[in-house]
Amino acid sequence: MKVAYWPGCVSRGFTPELHGSVAAVAPLLGIELVELDRACCTGAGVLAEHSQELADTLNGRTFALAQKEMANGAELMMNICSTCQGAQSESQERLDANAEYRAHVNETLAPEGLTYEKGISNKNFLWLLVEEIGLEKLSSLVERPLTDLKVGPFYGCYIVRPADRIQITDERPRDTYLALVIEALGGTVIEYAGSHKCCGFPIITMNTDASLKQAGMHLGDAADADADCLVTPCPLCHLNLDLQQPLAEKVVGRPLEMPVLHLPQLVGLALGLSPKELGLARHVVKPTSVIDWTTTVVAGVGAQDEETVTGSSVAGEK
Amino acid sequence: MADTRKPAQDFTLRIRRYDPESGEAPYWDEHTINLEPHRSVLEGILQARGRFDGSIGIRCSCKAAICGSCGVRVNGQAGLACHTHLDAALKSSRDGVIEVEPMGNMPIIKDLVVDMDAVHWKKIRRVTPWLLAQDPLPEREHIVPREAMVDVTQSMACIQCGACVSDCLSMEVDPLFVGPAALAKAYRFVGDPRDSQQFERLKDLAEDPHGMYDCTHCFKCIEACPKGVAPMNQIMRLRRRAGGDHHIEDRNNGFNHEHAFVKNIRRNGLLHENDLLTDSFGGKASPKAAMFLAKSLPVITRALLRRKATLKVALGHPHKAPKDVKRIFDVVEGRPERYDLNLYITGYDEEQSGAEEPNVGAIAGGGEDGQAIPSAPGASPKGAS
Numbered sequence: 293m294k295v296a297y298w299p300g301c302v303s304r305g306f307t308p309e310l311h312g313s314v315a316a317v318a319p320l321l322g323i324e325l326v327e328l329d330r331a332c333c334t335g336a337g338v339l340a341e342h343s344q345e346l347a348d349t350l351n352g353r354t355f356a357l358a359q360k361e362m363a364n365g366a367e368l369m370m371n372i373c374s375t376c377q378g379a380q381s382e383s384q385e386r387l388d389a390n391a392e393y394r395a396h397v398n399e400t401l402a403p404e405g406l407t408y409e410k411g412i413s414n415k416n417f418l419w420l421l422v423e424e425i426g427l428e429k430l431s432s433l434v435e436r437p438l439t440d441l442k443v444g445p446f447y448g449c450y451i452v453r454p455a456d457r458i459q460i461t462d463e464r465p466r467d468t469y470l471a472l473v474i475e476a477l478g479g480t481v482i483e484y485a486g487s488h489k490c491c492g493f494p495i496i497t498m499n500t501d502a503s504l505k506q507a508g509m510h511l512g513d514a515a516d517a518d519a520d521c522l523v524t525p526c527p528l529c530h531l532n533l534d535l536q537q538p539l540a541e542k543v544v545g546r547p548l549e550m551p552v553l554h555l556p557q558l559v560g561l562a563l564g565l566s567p568k569e570l571g572l573a574r575h576v577v578k579p580t581s582v583i584d585w586t587t588t589v590v591a592g593v594g595a596q597d598e599e600t601v602t603g604s605s606v607a608g609e610k
Numbered sequence: 611m612a613d614t615r616k617p618a619q620d621f622t623l624r625i626r627r628y629d630p631e632s633g634e635a636p637y638w639d640e641h642t643i644n645l646e647p648h649r650s651v652l653e654g655i656l657q658a659r660g661r662f663d664g665s666i667g668i669r670c671s672c673k674a675a676i677c678g679s680c681g682v683r684v685n686g687q688a689g690l691a692c693h694t695h696l697d698a699a700l701k702s703s704r705d706g707v708i709e710v711e712p713m714g715n716m717p718i719i720k721d722l723v724v725d726m727d728a729v730h731w732k733k734i735r736r737v738t739p740w741l742l743a744q745d746p747l748p749e750r751e752h753i754v755p756r757e758a759m760v761d762v763t764q765s766m767a768c769i770q771c772g773a774c775v776s777d778c779l780s781m782e783v784d785p786l787f788v789g790p791a792a793l794a795k796a797y798r799f800v801g802d803p804r805d806s807q808q809f810e811r812l813k814d815l816a817e818d819p820h821g822m823y824d825c826t827h828c829f830k831c832i833e834a835c836p837k838g839v840a841p842m843n844q845i846m847r848l849r850r851r852a853g854g855d856h857h858i859e860d861r862n863n864g865f866n867h868e869h870a871f872v873k874n875i876r877r878n879g880l881l882h883e884n885d886l887l888t889d890s891f892g893g894k895a896s897p898k899a900a901m902f903l904a905k906s907l908p909v910i911t912r913a914l915l916r917r918k919a920t921l922k923v924a925l926g927h928p929h930k931a932p933k934d935v936k937r938i939f940d941v942v943e944g945r946p947e948r949y950d951l952n953l954y955i956t957g958y959d960e961e962q963s964g965a966e967e968p969n970v971g972a973i974a975g976g977g978e979d980g981q982a983i984p985s986a987p988g989a990s991p992k993g994a995s
Contacts, residue, residue, distance in 0.1 A: 301881035304929070306780070306918065313918065332879040332935045336826050338871040339845045342854065345949045346942045350875075350935065386951050388959040393951050400941050404934045453829035462701075490779045490828035497890040498823040498862045500902070505783040506826070538909055574918040 293424065296366040297325040298380075300373040300416075301333050302527040303525065306535065309571025310527050313374050313556040314417065316570060320433065320563045321425055323370075327431060328354060329460050334379035336528070337494070338456070339451075344386070345397070348391035351383035352397045356406035356412070368413040370420055374526030377416040378450025378458075384412065385457050408542040416451060418525045418555055422469045435564030437478025441582065443558065444482040444519035445470035446510065446533065448526030449490050452457035458507025470523065477562035491529040496536070507532040508544030520581040521551040523558045532556060535576050551579035614648045621645065621696050623654055624710040625666060628718050636718075639663065640707065647697035652680050654696055655722070667721035675836055678771035683711040683724050688773040688834040693721075713776030715785070729785075730772045733792040737815070741799060746804040754803045764954045765798040765844050769836045772843050774831035786820040789832035790841030793822060797844040798860065800851060812852040816860035822848045823864030838954060847950075866892050878937045879931030923976065 303310040305580060318325050331354040333339070340347035358369040371377050387394045387409045397406050415423065438582030452458060452467045460466045467488065477494045511533060514522055524530055532540070534552040541548050557570040561582070572579050620642050628636035641658035652670055668691070670680040672760040675693040680692045686703045686709070699708045716724040774790040781787045788796075796815055799805045815821040822845055832839040849868065852858045859865045870889030874882055891899035905909070912918075 305881060305883050306913070309918065330932050333875045333881050334879075335875070336871075337867055339875065342868050342872050343942060344851075344944075344951065346939065348951075349938050349942055353714050353938065374859070385822060389953055390951060390956060396949070399936055403937070406926075449826075449828040452833045462924065490830075491828045492783070492826060494826045495780070495824060497867050497887065497902070498821065499784065500826065502780060502784040502787075505827075507780065509783065535909060535913060538912070539819055539905065552951070573958060574916045576912050576916065576918065593991075607971055 293322060293324060293368040294359035294361075294366045295368055295420070297329055298354060298358070298369060298371045298376060299329050300371060300376045300527065300529065301329065303372060303595065305412055307527040307554070309555065309574040310372060310530070310554045311549065313554055313560055313570045314388075317556045317560045317563065320560075321421075321430075324576060325367055325370075325432070327481065328357050328361070328369075328512035331357050334376045335385075336383075337379055340379065340382060346387055348383040348393075349400050350395050352387055352394075352408040353401055353404070354380070355384065355387075355412045356401055356408045358411060358414070359409060360406075362412075368415055368420075368424075370415055371565070372416060372534055373450035373526070373528070374524075375528050376449035381457050383504050384414065387534075389456070390549050404605055405409045412563075415526055418469050418473065419449070419466060421473055421559070422451040422466075423464065425537065426473055430473070430559075431476045431478075434477055434562045436562055438474070438480075438562050439478050440519045441479045442482050442518060443474045443479045443486050443553075444514040444517065444522045445474065446491070446514075446522045446524040446526075447488055447531055448524060448529045452488055453524060470525070470555070473559070474523065477559065479558075479562075482517050482519040484510075484513045484519065486513045488545045491526075491532040495530040496532065503532065504536060504540040504543040507536060508546075508548065511537065511548045511550045511558050512544055513542065515548060515550055519550070521553055521579060523553045523555055525555045526556065537577050549577060551577050551582055553582065555577065587606060614646070614649050616644050616697075618644050621654055621700060622707045623651075623658055624709045625655065625658070625721070627666070627711075627721050628712075629667075630718060630719050630726065631720075637911040639666075646794060647700075649692045651682075651684055651696060651708065651710065652691035654708070655691060667719070667723045669723045676769065678769035679772040679774045680858040681713050681776065682711075683713060683776065685709050686711075688713055688776040690771055690773070690836045693836045696719050713772055713775055715778060715781045716772065720825075723895060724772070724776075726772055730770070730775050730789075730791060733775070734770070734795055737792045737796040737799075738807075738811070739792075739795050739799070741802065741805055741927055742807040743804060755893050758801065758803045761952070762798050762801040764800070764839055765794045766792060766841045768835075770836055771831060773834040773836060774839075777830040777834045779828045779830050780824050780826050781877050784820060787824045788815065788818065788821050790825070793825070793838055794849060798844055800848060802813070807940065808851070809856050809858075810846065813855055815848060816852045816858045816862070818835055819862055821845075821862070822852065823860065823862045823867075824987045828899050837926050840954065841954075850948070851951075857993065863890050863892070866890050874938075875931070877931060878929050879935050882929075882930045938972045971978060 299311050308530065332350055335347040355440035387397060394410060403405060422487060447470060458466060474481045489510055490506055496503040530552055537548055540590055557572060560570045567583050622640055622642045625821065626636060626640050627639050641662050643654045643657040643714055644655060645653055652673060655668050661697040671677040673692045675690050680691040684694050712724050720724050778790050780791050782810045794809060800808050800811050800853050825842060825994045829842060837840060853865045853868050867890040874886050888894045888899045890900055893899065908946050946977065
């Protein structure tokens with residue numbers, strides 16, 4: 293399937309491994325990515341805090357750009373960031389709800405020859421996995437099941453709240469999708485207190501201690517629940533949980549050493565890609581437990597490939 | 611709408627019990643009650659108390675989601691026990707048993723009763739929750755624009771149940787955070803044109819290290835509120851007024867962060883994280899930025915070593931905003947008034963009609979015209995410097 297692809301900012305900035313892993317995984321899943329390279333940042337809630345109209349106009353523009361691709365055969369718009377999903381859904385809610393407001397925003401878009409038509413389908417990679425590709429199909433593509441890998445889901449606020457805007461229903465229990473995907477990939481889901489809580493990133497510059505305390509607390513809860521790693525569909529959560537983890541350790545006063553994977557990386561591992569191709573060596577917290585798992589637990593499957601990769605990249609980093 | 615014709619059936623409640631005075635640890639009690647599925651969890655608790663154990667502690671009064679007394683957590687979600695149907699609670703339960711716990715972030719007095727005075731009411735008092743009228747008072751009635759009062763109706767819907775305080779994730783790590791209920795209450799007066807101390811109120815809450823900029827934007831309070839107050843949205847309105855109308859440059863970097871972000875997107879289209887970080891602390895030359903960077907040095911070094919961030923990305927952002935993005939910034943930022951659309955007030959267009967007819971008068975008492983109601987944008991930025 294062809295999708296109008298919005299990669300977001302952070303996946304091309306401080307978490308380049310996310311952008312790379314999506315590019316690596318997409319062909320295996322039969323997803324053709326048409327990148328929206330003229331689109332701009334969703335505002336991550338901060339632009340909307342400054343001016344709703346500004347955020348809605350910029351996001352309306354992105355939707356209009358995506359709809360142009362959709363006229364050329366893309367089935368829907370896809371993003372790979374919980375925060376993008378939330379900020380875009382918020383703008384879409386207002387734009388779709390009120391024709392007058394939509395016309396007002398479209399007036400601003402008009403000089404560029406763009407118009408947003410109500411009702412765009414915009415899905416995070418996680419939703420696309422479950423709702424478009426399907427868990428059965430996903431399972432059937434698994435080359436290397438995540439047997440015995442204990443994975444704690446970390447959703448990020450924007451992709452699970454508020455439930456009505458995110459359209460969590462009985463038919464689409466989107467607040468459980470990470471667990472469903474981990475299971476479909478053959479892994480073990482770890483339940484822990486922080487899975488649906490806030491990573492603290494939005495206040496990292498305003499109240500650094502409280503922010504790091506949140507990250508540290510959730511990582512600690514996951515460690516206590518015996519998780520090998522966390523997986524998240526949000527690169528901003530990844531920044532606070534992985535990049536800032538050494539500082540979070542100091543704030544909560546305990547060693548954590550909890551690897552945090554981007555969702556496409558976890559999918560890629562199960563689909564047979566090597567840790568290096570997925571950029572796992574680029575994390576601040578070395579995903580040793582995950583790498584060990586790919587070499588030792590299922591040594592029989594593609595073992596040779598793994599040995600060379602981990603030997604050259606991960607071990608070589610030490 | 612709940613189906614009221616279904617016959618009574620069994621529901622099992624798992625109730626958290628705790629009596630701090632006893633010296634015993636908290637424990638769970640299970641009771642099976644028998645009620646129609648549309649009845650409330652509160653009625654279930656009361657039946658359990660009446661039939662099986664008179665010592666269960668629960669506070670309640672109106673049983674109609676008006677008094678705000680029976681705030682509890684049902685299956686981990688804060689809300690009113692009287693406002694949660696048994697069938698809905700059964701559906702959201704993990705194992706077929708409805709779990710009822712006291713609210714969080716507040717000390718427990720007994721079982722499901724928490725100490726609202728110790729936390730919730732203290733924080734409400736913190737924001738001076740009454741109108742500070744102009745002096746001298748107008749001789750006759752105080753005439754205000756209708757839109758301005760419509761704008762504060764959402765925060766006036768609060769019934770002080772404490773559900774948002776219970777689930778606030780910022781308060782979980784920072785108990786001093788003023789919190790969602792009190793900040794929503796603050797907006798009720800900041801947004802009221804009759805109040806004479808709007809600037810002072812905003813300045814106070816912006817400068818407080820545990821004030822309006824301590825909210826992490828997690829939507830938990832929006833989910834918890836049984837009355838649609840959406841406290842987080844009111845906090846965002848406070849920030850808009852503090853930063854946008856009154857230009858209050860606070861010591862918590864709230865103003866700096868917002869303005870750095872806006873400037874960053876206008877220039878780059880995509881976020882340039884490194885610039886954003888330093889600008890949020892007041893620019894590269896500011897001591898706060900230097901301190902933050904110094905503390906983060908080990909992390910930055912590691913990120914560079916792992917090739918997570920290359921120097922090229924970190925220092926020279928390769929992306930520049932398309933000219934149309936800059937144009938949109940100029941057009942929208944150049945408007946004389948902010949245009950906010952509050953769906954709580956305007957409602958949604960009618961789906962069935964299919965026509966492009968805005969339904970903006972959906973609020974009680976509203977609807978005389980078809981105009982979208984801007985939320986009194988910067989109605990009276992009197993204290994603006």
